[in-house]
Amino acid sequence: MSDTLVKPTSPPAGAPPARRRNRLAIAGGAVLLLVLVLLPVLIGNEVAYLKVAQYILIGAVGGIGLTLLVGQAGQLSLAHPFFLLVGAVSYAVISGEAEAGLVGLGLPPVVGLVGAVLISGLFGLAFAPVAGRLRGIYLGVASLSLVFLGLWLGQSLESLTGGTSSGRTPPNFELLGFVFANSQPAPTILGIAIQKQQRLWYLFLVLAVVAYLLARGAVRSRIGRAWRAVRDNEAAATAMGVNVTRVKAGAFVVSSAYAGLAGVMTALWLDLVKPDENEFTGNYSLTVAIAFLAIVIIGGLGSVPGAVFGAIVVYGLQQFFLLGANEFGWFADAQFGGLTAVVLSAFVYGAAVVLVVLFEPGGAAAIGRRLLARRTNTTDSRTDTAVPAASGGRERSPERNDDDPRA
Amino acid sequence: MNTFLQLLVNGLGKGAVYALLALGFVVIYKATEVINFAHGSLVLVGGFLVYELKDTLGWVGAAVVGIVAAALAGLLIERVLLANARAADHNSLALLTIGVDVIITEEVVRRVGADIPFIGDPYDAQPIQLGAITIFRTQAIALVVGAVLITAFLLAFRYSSWGVAMRAQAENREAAALMGIRSSRVTATAWLVAGALAGVAVLFIATQDFSGAGLGRGTHAIALVAFPAAILGGLDSTAGAVVGGIVVGLTEALSAQYISFEFSKSAVFLVMLVVLVVRPSGLFGTKELSRV
Numbered sequence A: 001m002s003d004t005l006v007k008p009t010s011p012p013a014g015a016p017p018a019r020r021r022n023r024l025a026i027a028g029g030a031v032l033l034l035v036l037v038l039l040p041v042l043i044g045n046e047v048a049y050l051k052v053a054q055y056i057l058i059g060a061v062g063g064i065g066l067t068l069l070v071g072q073a074g075q076l077s078l079a080h081p082f083f084l085l086v087g088a089v090s091y092a093v094i095s096g097e098a099e100a101g102l103v104g105l106g107l108p109p110v111v112g113l114v115g116a117v118l119i120s121g122l123f124g125l126a127f128a129p130v131a132g133r134l135r136g137i138y139l140g141v142a143s144l145s146l147v148f149l150g151l152w153l154g155q156s157l158e159s160l161t162g163g164t165s166s167g168r169t170p171p172n173f174e175l176l177g178f179v180f181a182n183s184q185p186a187p188t189i190l191g192i193a194i195q196k197q198q199r200l201w202y203l204f205l206v207l208a209v210v211a212y213l214l215a216r217g218a219v220r221s222r223i224g225r226a227w228r229a230v231r232d233n234e235a236a237a238t239a240m241g242v243n244v245t246r247v248k249a250g251a252f253v254v255s256s257a258y259a260g261l262a263g264v265m266t267a268l269w270l271d272l273v274k275p276d277e278n279e280f281t282g283n284y285s286l287t288v289a290i291a292f293l294a295i296v297i298i299g300g301l302g303s304v305p306g307a308v309f310g311a312i313v314v315y316g317l318q319q320f321f322l323l324g325a326n327e328f329g330w331f332a333d334a335q336f337g338g339l340t341a342v343v344l345s346a347f348v349y350g351a352a353v354v355l356v357v358l359f360e361p362g363g364a365a366a367i368g369r370r371l372l373a374r375r376t377n378t379t380d381s382r383t384d385t386a387v388p389a390a391s392g393g394r395e396r397s398p399e400r401n402d403d404d405p406r407a
Numbered sequence B: 001m002n003t004f005l006q007l008l009v010n011g012l013g014k015g016a017v018y019a020l021l022a023l024g025f026v027v028i029y030k031a032t033e034v035i036n037f038a039h040g041s042l043v044l045v046g047g048f049l050v051y052e053l054k055d056t057l058g059w060v061g062a063a064v065v066g067i068v069a070a071a072l073a074g075l076l077i078e079r080v081l082l083a084n085a086r087a088a089d090h091n092s093l094a095l096l097t098i099g100v101d102v103i104i105t106e107e108v109v110r111r112v113g114a115d116i117p118f119i120g121d122p123y124d125a126q127p128i129q130l131g132a133i134t135i136f137r138t139q140a141i142a143l144v145v146g147a148v149l150i151t152a153f154l155l156a157f158r159y160s161s162w163g164v165a166m167r168a169q170a171e172n173r174e175a176a177a178l179m180g181i182r183s184s185r186v187t188a189t190a191w192l193v194a195g196a197l198a199g200v201a202v203l204f205i206a207t208q209d210f211s212g213a214g215l216g217r218g219t220h221a222i223a224l225v226a227f228p229a230a231i232l233g234g235l236d237s238t239a240g241a242v243v244g245g246i247v248v249g250l251t252e253a254l255s256a257q258y259i260s261f262e263f264s265k266s267a268v269f270l271v272m273l274v275v276l277v278v279r280p281s282g283l284f285g286t287k288e289l290s291r292v
Helices: A002-009 A012-037 A039-043 A047-072 A080-095 A109-133 A136-156 A196-220 A222-232 A234-239 A244-270 A286-299 A304-328 A341-359 A363-383 A389-396 B002-032 B039-084 B090-112 B137-159 B161-171 B173-178 B183-205 B217-233 B238-258 B261-278
Strands: B128-130 B133-135
Touching: A012 A039, A012 A196, A039 A047, A039 A196, A047 A080, A047 A196, A047 A222, A047 A244, A047 A286, A047 A304, A080 A109, A080 A136, A080 A244, A080 A286, A109 A136, A109 A244, A109 B261, A136 A286, A136 B090, A136 B217, A136 B261, A196 A222, A196 A244, A196 A304, A222 A234, A222 A244, A234 A244, A286 A304, A286 A341, A286 A363, A286 B090, A304 A341, A304 A363, A341 B039, A341 B090, B002 B039, B002 B133, B002 B137, B002 B161, B002 B183, B002 B217, B002 B238, B039 B090, B039 B183, B039 B217, B090 B217, B133 B137, B137 B161, B137 B183, B137 B238, B161 B173, B161 B183, B173 B183, B183 B217, B217 B238, B217 B261, B238 B261
Parallel strands: none
Antiparallel strands: B128 B133
């Protein structure tokens, strides 16, 4: 917490660079958003690339949810895949049609999406009494039980999940009569037809941006301060008037809701809701729990932009290698058991996790923060003699200095 | 009744294996306060070498090599990675072991490839008939080996100078260092022992009797089931690890028979949840107190 104490002391002299940095950040953000909006046009008709980008957004939304819980609120959780499953199944049940032994309410997909997020949050709330009692690794392993529970429920409640053999098809998303599926004729942007995958991309982009902004808002506000207070010292937080039980439960609910949203996105991305056959492979398995944790660690615990970066590394690379395998025949000589796309991406992100912990425990967020600080420092020394001592201290701060909302 | 007795013996045999794995978690946790998420990959390393070498060295030779290799792999992880990350706190180091785990597991699984071999040749799939009850030979041998190893371990932990040093360090790292206990050596041996125990455990796990699944991702997942065993008993209690292992083994065997096979793994975790809700630090774990 040292930096939060130091920050206010940086004199007004630090203000102009900060404002400049702010303006720069806004400009950078706008350019990035423009690129993302135009991505279908830039990519053209290569839908496979667009699928990779969509997948990264799924990882980003889920990762943001987990980084809030693990990094900001200090509660280790491996239960993320469970909430993904809850979200995916809820969406299919609420909006899907009742057919051939499947339960489906047939409500509008928007209701399904919102409902899935809410239901995931409620499941998180149901686990909160357990989560509130446990700390650190005990909580981590306890949350692991949800993954196993999800595996079993997914297999036994076939009328909801569709079962492990065939699964069920989630309904196409639909908003105000606009269906997120292929259509004839399709609207075009700069000559590129906006078909199902392009539409999904825009849907995912909107969801991810909203998720991102909400998370940033939470981190910067009273909620985020309460999370960090509880993380750093529960006794002290209580003394400051923070209701520890409620704040911890709240963090779990928010994180599960994010995971639920990521689950809906997964269902739409795969065009399939199918529970896993075992606990170690599949879309809602232990592997996914570890992948999400890797996203959070690589990005820097508690950093929202970091989670997005982590998603690019972990989720992006995997799909990128898979794409390379399909399109260009990479790893073609690797038979079963060879160096495949999935194995290679696991190597990369496993190594990234090790390197991050060894050399930069703050993750990508800390590196980014340091680069920014260096730049502002040099402009400072030109315009003003008052170099904020804070940045030096922040660089070397041994603890997780992830609570700098500007980073 | 006969079924029940059968389940009891088989469950205890499984429990002994889980106890071996849980002891590994506990030893490392006591020495360093780090949770070793890479335990499953140590299991795989040992099992993989047995699989590779058993045709050339014979099963016994391969088993010895596998155990030694798993122990050395543990030592290597500690010496090369963890010992060089002094600045990082325990939780980050636990996360680091996740990274290690991902890499080793992927490598072993891809090397094993499509085979998914069973490695318990001398005893696997040769059930023992005792009157009306049938006992899996693997589980019976596991029970004996587990009992011997656990007793030896607990005695060593209690009476040998290594055990005293280990307990002293767990009690108070700085005071122990001031008394001339080499912290690095204690830590290194903890990883060595944990690795060796994992190497023994895999000889029983990757069998038809135990899991029906050969060496592969399934083995790794079974090692994860030892997590609840360690947590259930209390992460800093060696006796707790043994009790936890047995509880897990029996829960799995009984629920697989009386409820459903699919449910058995979830049952283990549900039992752990119930225990944790009542006792947040496990059955025998030290309660965490916060002083204001």
